[in-house]
Amino acid sequence: MAEIHLLQANLNHCAAAQDLLLQSMAQWLIHVAVVSEPYMVPARDNWVGDLTGTAALVRLASHGSPPFEKVARGRGCVAASMGSVTVVACYCSPNCVPSDFERFLQEVSRLVRWAHPSPVLVAGDFNAKSVAWGSPATNARGQALEEWAVSLGLVLTNRGSVNTCVRQQGSSIVDLTFTSAALARRVQDWSVLEEVETASDHRYIRYRILPSPAAPNSPGRAPGEAGPRWVLGRLDRELLVEAALVQSWSPAPEGPVDVEVEAEWLVDAMSRVCDASMPRARPCLPRRQVYWWSPEIAQIRQNCVIARRRYARSRRRRRNEAREAELYAAYRDCR
Incomplete structure (x- = not known):
């Protein structure tokens, strides 16, 4: 599995915040965004939402994001597997009573167990405070969340004590990221982005998941490396025939040779034929902005x-x- 870049955000049900999130994903080549309180969850293949419309996952297929292979939904949480990793997006309202918070944690637990045995990342706005993630004090929800994470073997990934939610009434750290123990060391560069406007009271959180060291690489080309491409629409057929005739005069490997050597000779000869008869295609770079950006x-x-x-x-x-x-x-x- 290739490296995955993630962005975590709470959009406060704001349309402008959702638009800015998509632009930020395009600008930073983000593969997957974990969203709490989206403005809406469009009926598209690159969006998946929970049963209440308060948590979602969105990916940008144009940036090589792995597809959502399996999806499971709960109330306030949604999970999707991408390759060998499962990502769970969460949101719990600050106004719910303790019994509702307990039911919410049970819903998330069900999705974490559903993902087993693959590594899992659980992220979102839990609206819980604890000194474990930099809050000045621990409240009842924070204590319950700590015990819940320990019971599932989840590791807190938050770093530092930068506030993730900044309002005129005050600031807090309520946007959290948990991972299974096997995934924790692969999460790199976790940071709260303080100097980026989100059109929301919450700041973005950005990080990446490194490839698994145990993942086998396919032989031949390096992972993600593509061979040369040519513009077939500009093919000169006469030059193609002439170049092929010239290559046919070149001596092929003689005697008993390895099949890999013969294959390499053939690929090299065909590349020269293509180069002589049509131009090479330029690499298609991903767009770094949405269509309406200016x-x-x-x-x-x-x-x-x-x-x-x-x-x-x-x-x-x-x-x-x-x-x-x-x-x-x-x-x-x-x-």
């Missing part, structure tokens, strides 16, 4: 980051509520 929108997004940085800086200084309200209003207008 420099103007990119500048507006950057302005949002600047306005939010000013507001955040004012909160760290001596409190001036009037100035804070003014800067926050400017940020909201920009967003």
Whole structure:
């Protein structure tokens, strides 16, 4: 299995946030996004959602993302297997009572067991606080979530204590990433993106999953390496016949030779014939933006980051509520 790049986000049911997520995936060549509170789950092959519309997985097939092979759904969670890894997207409302939170964890547990024995990644907005992932204190939901993760053998992947949700009323760390023990060491570069506008109160979380060291590589070309291609629409048939005749005069390997040597000679001869009769095709690079993206929108997004940085800086200084309200209003207008 090739390396998988992931993006984790809570979209707050916002259409603009969902649009920005798709642009960010294209810009950073993200294979799969783990989404909490999507604006909507389109009826497309590259989207899968849970039973309540609050958690989803989306992939960009144009970037070589592995397809969703098997899908299982629950209330507040959805799982999909991609190659040797299963990804579970989750969301639990902060307003649910303890009994509802317990039922939510049972739903996620069912999907984790469904994925067995493949490695599993569980990610999303759990709306639970614990010092284990950088919160100032542990609440009841945080304690329950810690015990639940230990019971399933899941490892917390969060690094540092950067807030993942930033609101005017306060900040918190509620977006979490858990993995099975076998997958934990393969998750690299986990980070909260502080300098990116998401059009949501939640920040993006970005990381990647390295290929399994035990995965066998196919013989011959390196994984992901493609052979040369030619533009068949510009084929010159007369040159093709002439080049083939010239190659037929070239001496082939004589005597008892290895079949691999003969195959290599044939491939080399056919490549020269193709080069003589038609141009080579240029590599098809993935698009780094969605169709509606423009420099103007990119500048507006950057302005949002600047306005939010000013507001955040004012909160760290001596409190001036009037100035804070003014800067926050400017940020909201920009967003």
